Structures are given as C-alpha cells and as structure tokens.
Amino acid sequence: MSVPTRPGGTAPPLPPLPLPRSPGGGGRQGRSPKKKRVNESISTWRLTDRIGYVLMWAAGLLLCAIGIGILAYMAFKGVQYLRPQLVLTSPTADVDQSASGGFLDPLLGTILITLIGIVIATPIAIGAATWIVEYGRPTWLARLIDSGIEIIAGTPDIVIALFGLVLFQQGIFGWMSFTAAGGAVFGRSFLTAGAMMSLIALPMVFAATREGLQSIPIHIREASYALGKTKAATIRRVLLPSVKANISTGAALGMGRIAGDTAIIVVLLGASLTLDPEGDVPGLNVLKGTGSTLTSYVYNNSPAGEGNAPQKAYAAAFVLLLIVLALNFAVDLIARSGAKTGLETSRLGAR
Amino acid sequence: MLHRLKEPWTDRRAGLLLGALACSVLAVIVFMLVFIAIKAWPSFANNGLSWFSSKGVVDQQFDAMVNSGLNPSAADYELGAWPLIYATLLTTFFATFFGLIFSLLSAIFIVEFAPERIRRVIVPVVRLLAAVPSVIYGLIGILVLAPFIGNSVITAEQKSSVQFVIPLSGTGLGVAIAVLTVMITPIMIAITVDGLHAIPRAWKEGALALGVNRWRAMWTVTVRAARPAIIAGAVLATARALGEAIMISMVAGSKGFSPNPLDGFVFFFEPVRTMAATVVENAESINAPAMQSSLYALALVLLVGAFFLSLGSWIAKQPLKKYGTRS
Numbered sequence: 001m002s003v004p005t006r007p008g009g010t011a012p013p014l015p016p017l018p019l020p021r022s023p024g025g026g027g028r029q030g031r032s033p034k035k036k037r038v039n040e041s042i043s044t045w046r047l048t049d050r051i052g053y054v055l056m057w058a059a060g061l062l063l064c065a066i067g068i069g070i071l072a073y074m075a076f077k078g079v080q081y082l083r084p085q086l087v088l089t090s091p092t093a094d095v096d097q098s099a100s101g102g103f104l105d106p107l108l109g110t111i112l113i114t115l116i117g118i119v120i121a122t123p124i125a126i127g128a129a130t131w132i133v134e135y136g137r138p139t140w141l142a143r144l145i146d147s148g149i150e151i152i153a154g155t156p157d158i159v160i161a162l163f164g165l166v167l168f169q170q171g172i173f174g175w176m177s178f179t180a181a182g183g184a185v186f187g188r189s190f191l192t193a194g195a196m197m198s199l200i201a202l203p204m205v206f207a208a209t210r211e212g213l214q215s216i217p218i219h220i221r222e223a224s225y226a227l228g229k230t231k232a233a234t235i236r237r238v239l240l241p242s243v244k245a246n247i248s249t250g251a252a253l254g255m256g257r258i259a260g261d262t263a264i265i266v267v268l269l270g271a272s273l274t275l276d277p278e279g280d281v282p283g284l285n286v287l288k289g290t291g292s293t294l295t296s297y298v299y300n301n302s303p304a305g306e307g308n309a310p311q312k313a314y315a316a317a318f319v320l321l322l323i324v325l326a327l328n329f330a331v332d333l334i335a336r337s338g339a340k341t342g343l344e345t346s347r348l349g350a351r
Numbered sequence: 352m353l354h355r356l357k358e359p360w361t362d363r364r365a366g367l368l369l370g371a372l373a374c375s376v377l378a379v380i381v382f383m384l385v386f387i388a389i390k391a392w393p394s395f396a397n398n399g400l401s402w403f404s405s406k407g408v409v410d411q412q413f414d415a416m417v418n419s420g421l422n423p424s425a426a427d428y429e430l431g432a433w434p435l436i437y438a439t440l441l442t443t444f445f446a447t448f449f450g451l452i453f454s455l456l457s458a459i460f461i462v463e464f465a466p467e468r469i470r471r472v473i474v475p476v477v478r479l480l481a482a483v484p485s486v487i488y489g490l491i492g493i494l495v496l497a498p499f500i501g502n503s504v505i506t507a508e509q510k511s512s513v514q515f516v517i518p519l520s521g522t523g524l525g526v527a528i529a530v531l532t533v534m535i536t537p538i539m540i541a542i543t544v545d546g547l548h549a550i551p552r553a554w555k556e557g558a559l560a561l562g563v564n565r566w567r568a569m570w571t572v573t574v575r576a577a578r579p580a581i582i583a584g585a586v587l588a589t590a591r592a593l594g595e596a597i598m599i600s601m602v603a604g605s606k607g608f609s610p611n612p613l614d615g616f617v618f619f620f621e622p623v624r625t626m627a628a629t630v631v632e633n634a635e636s637i638n639a640p641a642m643q644s645s646l647y648a649l650a651l652v653l654l655v656g657a658f659f660l661s662l663g664s665w666i667a668k669q670p671l672k673k674y675g676t677r678s
Contacts, residue, residue: 042564049566053464056566059456060465060473066533067476070483070491127372135366145373147665148380154587154661155383155654156594158627162650163383165637166390199379232365260484262597263627267634295486295597302490304601310494317487328482 078318081311087319091273091297100309103316105274106297109190110259110323112286113269113293116194117201117258118251124198125205126247130235133213153203161267164196168268177288178278186270189278190287193268200261201254208250212243249335256327259320262295269296294320387654390647393640397428402648406431409607413633416641423641430645434609436652438623441524441610442599443592446531451585453532454539455574461540462547463569481537489601492530497521497602500620509617517608517621524610525619527603531595535588542587546580547573583667590660593627594653600628626653 042050086102093100128145136142168176169187177189216239224234240247270276270290277285292300294316299305301313395402412430419427461473501521510519550573558568574581604622607629612618624632626649637643 042566045564045566049564049570052570053566056456056460056464059453060460060469063453063457063480063536064469064473064476067479068472070487071479073491073495074487124372124375127369128376131366131369131373135370141370141374145376147661148376150665151380151658151661152376154590154657154664156590156596156627156657158594158596158630159383159387159650159654159657161634162390162630162647163387166386166647167382202376231362235365256482260482260486262484262486263631266597266631267637271635295484298486298490299597299601302486302601303493304489304605313490314494317490320484321487324482324484325479328478 074314074318074321077314078321081315082318083315086312086315091292093273100307100312103294103297103312103319106292106294106316107319108275109269109291109293110295110320112190112291113194113197113265114255114258116190116287117197118205118255120195120198121201121254122205122247122251125202125250126209126240129206129209129213130240133210134231134235134239149203149206152199155199156263157200157261158263158267160196160199161264164192164264164268168192168195175288178290188268188270188290190269190289190291193264196264196268197258197261200257200264201251204254204257205247205250208246208253209243212246213239216242245334249331252327252330252334256324259293259323259327260295262299265293265296266299269293273297294323384654387647387651390644391651392644394428394430394644394648397425398430402430402432403436404431405433405437405609409434413607413629413642413645416645417636417639419639419641421640423639427641428644430648432626432645432649432652434607435624435626435629435649437609438524438603439593439625439627441623442527442531442603442625443589445524445528446535446592447585447589449528449532450536450539450588451581454536454543454584454588455581457536458540458543458547459569459574462544463565463573477537477540480533481541485534485595485598486601488530488534489598492526492598492602493522496526496529497523500526505617505620509620513614513617513621517606519617519620520604520622521620522602522604523620523622524603527599527623527625528619530598530602531592534595534598535591538591539581539584539588542584543577543581546577546584549580550576579667579670583664586660586664586667590657590664593656593660596625596627596631599625600632603628605632 042053045053083102087107088104089102090105091101091103128149132142132146165187167173167187168189169185171185173187173192174185176191176195178186220238220242221234224238225231229237269292271292272290273292275286275291276289278289279285298313298317298320301307301309301316303310307313406429409431415429416423416427457473457477461470461477465473498521500523501519505519505521513519554576555568555572558572559565563571603624605624605628606622607624608622610618610621610623614621630646630649630653633642633646637646
C-alpha cells in the first residue's frame, strides 16, 4: 500500500501547513506537547505595540463578557419566568396577562415550521451539491449555481419573505393556503412560510455537503468504478453515506437558523396566535392554516409588539434559545472529529 | 413505463435530475428578482428618481398610502425614502466600522495570543453569539439597553434640547448600532480567523527571526497578508447588517427620522427606522396597493444592495486563493 490515506470515511483535509498549535475548542489534550512558555515582557515593546496588545486583550475579554452575559441574563430571566403551565397552555388574546395563556401553539409552530423547512431544503441542497462536485459540467453553469447559492445566503430574510408573499399569492399556489371566495389567494400558511424558510437553510446544507464531498479522495470513487458500479450507484451507495455526518451538521445548523428567523414568520405565517387550521383534510389543514412561532410570539410580546408582556417574552425567548443551542450542540456532537478550530465559517452559517 | 423507474438509475438520468435540482436555485433567484421588481415598479414609476430623495415626512406618506384605498391615484404613491435609506446607511456603516475593529482584535487574540484556557471559552462564545436569534438580541436591546440609556445616559437637558424636533426615549440609533455590532461580529471573526490561519506560518516566523516582537510580527505580516479575508468578512457582515429587520425594528425607535449629526452626541440617541425594519413593521397593511408597491420597492433596493455585497465579498476573496486555501 503506497497510498497513505485511510480508506473509507472522510479523509482529514490537509491543513495548509502543519500548525504546531494545541487543539482549540475541542478540549482534546495530548496531541501536541505542552507549549513552551516564551518568557516575554511587553515592557520592552514600543508604545504603539503595547497599546495594540492591551486593546486586543480588552476586545477578547469583552467578547467573552458579552457572550456569557447574554447567556446568564437569559437563563436568569428564563428560570424566573418560565412555568410549566406556560408551555402547556395555548395563548388566548386577553388584556389581562394572567389570563392570556402560554405558548404551546407557538412552540408547536416552531417545530412544525422547522421540519417543513428542512424537509424541503435538504434534498435540493444535497442534489445541488452532488451535482456541482460530481458532475459540474458545463463549468460555467456550476459556477453560476455556486454563486447563486451564495447570493441566496446573502439575501435578507425580509426580502425572501416578501418574495414568498407575492409568489404564493399566485393562483396556482392556491392549494397551499387560504383562498377567498373571489379567488384571491391569501398566501400565508405554514406551507408557504416553510417553503421560504427552506431558502434560509439551503445554503448551509449545501455548503456542508459540498465540503464533505470534496474531501473524499478520488481513489474511493475509482475503487467503486473498478467494481463495476455506475456513477449514479457510486453516489448513492458510496459517496452520500460517507458524507452523512456533514449533511446532518448542515441540517442542524439550518434548523437552528429556521427556528430563529422572525421576519419570514411575521410576514408569511399570518397573525393568528393559535394554530388555525384551514380546510377539512386532516393533517393538511394545519399545514394550510396560519399560526405563530416562538420568534413571532417573542416579537409580539416585547414592548415593540401588540402584546407587551415582557415576562412571557423572556420565558418564550429562553425556550427558543434552548432549542437553538441544542441544535448547535448537536452540530458539535456530530462534527466533533472534523473541527480544527471550532470557528469554521460554514459552522457559523457564513459560507 | 412505471417499471423503468425501478431500474437502477443511469448516470445520464441521475445527472439530469441533480442538475435540474441545482438549476432550481437559479430559477428561484430569477423569480425573486422579477416578481419583486414587477411589484415595485409602480412606486418607482410614480416617483422617478425623487424616490431616493427626501420630501416631506416619510411616516405621513405611509399613512396616506394605507388610507388611499384599493384604487390609489398617482399622488398616493408619493414617497421620498431618503430618511429610511439614510438610517440604513448609518446603522450599517457604524456597525461594520466598530465590528471590524472589534472582530480583528478578537481574531488576532483567538489565533495567536489567547491562553489555552481563555481560548476554550471564547470559541464557544463566538459560536453562541452567531447562533442567538435576532429576536432575542432585540428583546435584550429593548428591555435592558434602551431603558438603561433612556434613564441613565441621556440627561434631561439633552432631552429638552431636541424636544421640539424629536422626543428621546432611549431606543434609537446608538442602541441599534451597539446590538448590530454584536450580531455581525461572529461572522467577521470566523472569516478573519480562517484568513489568519491560511497565511503560511513561516512568513511570520521570518519576521520573528529578524527580531521584531510577536505583536508586530502578527500585525505587519500575518494581518497584512490576510487583508483579503478581513475585507471579505467585513463585506459579508455589511450584507447581514443591511438586511437585519426584526432587531432594528425593536430597538431603533421606529420613526422615519433623519438624525442630525450637528446635534452632537444626541445624534446617537435619536430614533431611526431602516428600510428592512419599515418592511417588517408595515407588513400588516400590505394589502393597500400603494403601500405594497412601496414596500416591494424597499425590498428591491435591499435585494440589489445585498447582491452587490455578495459580489464584492467574492471579489475580495480572490487574492486569498493563491495561498492554496479553499474558503
């Protein structure tokens, strides 16, 4: 065996240079010997260097303080205001805050919209990524699609929401939402909002899948062809199974992004507090109906919205934060092996 | 015909299917541009280039649009969106400016100087800040920062100095910039860290061997070589800041007002409303045709802006490719 790479699985992508640094973030010890302390004193440095050095420490510590502060504050407020009956009762419109119920329906709405969004986004993203890596001819088209997905990633969510509104108010999408007697299509429902949410998640699943496929060494494919497999069978039986972890990473990140998005919900899910089924087909009627999610619930109960019940907003925001952090934790669990620094841009959703 | 579907897929068919999926992405972009442009056209057509100018009070113009009913006359479309554009430019510029400094220093800290123990805290913190939904940032801004600024930072005489122009309540430009800076910093840090890692270590070691200190070697060699990544990160973060709707609509005071830099420090306390925030706040009254067209016009401006920023970040990243990195 002259090929040094281990067969199967994802080969470790080559770092640009062997960096003799200790592993960051992962908490794994023992790979590199203990770093030697350089006995440096900044008192001999020039003044400008010293100022820069101090500012840098200040920035780093401030960053830690902000992050820990936000987390601690939300946890404190969440524990203070979160009560089991808040999660278990449906919201009702009432001026008296003790009678306006909890956020069961928004919680279900968040779960529902996240599932719809990711179910639509994942196949398209995997298909596009596979096509670009494995086929990718003509080259100009592959490049165009690549930059197209970058454009979608950069499009503000509010623009996507308005696009969804005009798109789904067209007559042919009448089956997705409430249609008035005159034939005017309402355009707002779980289905339409979920379809637009898929555009938020798509770039992440795409980036993660493409990264995984690109890191599979070519000889894995050649081994499969040598066994007489077609290209299609290779993709299905060899390549996609080995990038499963990448796909799940991207999907979890995308779900976190969907669960946290507000603008699309405010514009595209209608304004009803509870799940408001539409039509009489069980299952489909909920999807066609309007509702709310935790994000829109927080927005409406903040001083900026109509409800103005900060305590409920805090409680719902805490639940939302828990969901998003759980999804990010899932990313960590899945991708523990591949991370170099823990700050890969694809894991922050920045492409 | 059905039995043919059960056969193993031929390469050609798989390629066509996957290619079609990939092309659907392009179709979405084209549809998005076309649909939004069609809806936005009446607003631009009735205002001409003065759409971008400042004429009258923008909030009154929106009220007139909502009240104009289902058959608005040409006069009902009147809109001078400059206060909204100005607010967007202000928040975006300041947030990117502060974020750039903050994230560059933090990235250097993470890559080079942070002790292992602090690094183990700071990396999850950056990922936490990137994951927090914008509505939670908005909630903290409006319930913690804005009351603090309204009660403790703004003095009574500052309030009275502008009380005939605009009442100050704490929500305003300053809070929006502060929260927006925190929101866009993680992206910039991530891209900058990637860029700093991509620079060959030998370059910096060469500088160290010549006797300069660690900070200077980092600052003059590695950071300078990573400039394309830093710029690309800043441009991408600008796009984020441009499109942020929910958080801004919560903390920026929500008035179509142009803050006046001549007011001195009060400038940062004056309320604003950006384009994206305008769209999200008026989504309820989108059924009035004049209003609808105006909102889609705002969305079109945002879309075109974001498009050019995506392009800009792609162009800025090109020089990095020669070091052999993938990102």
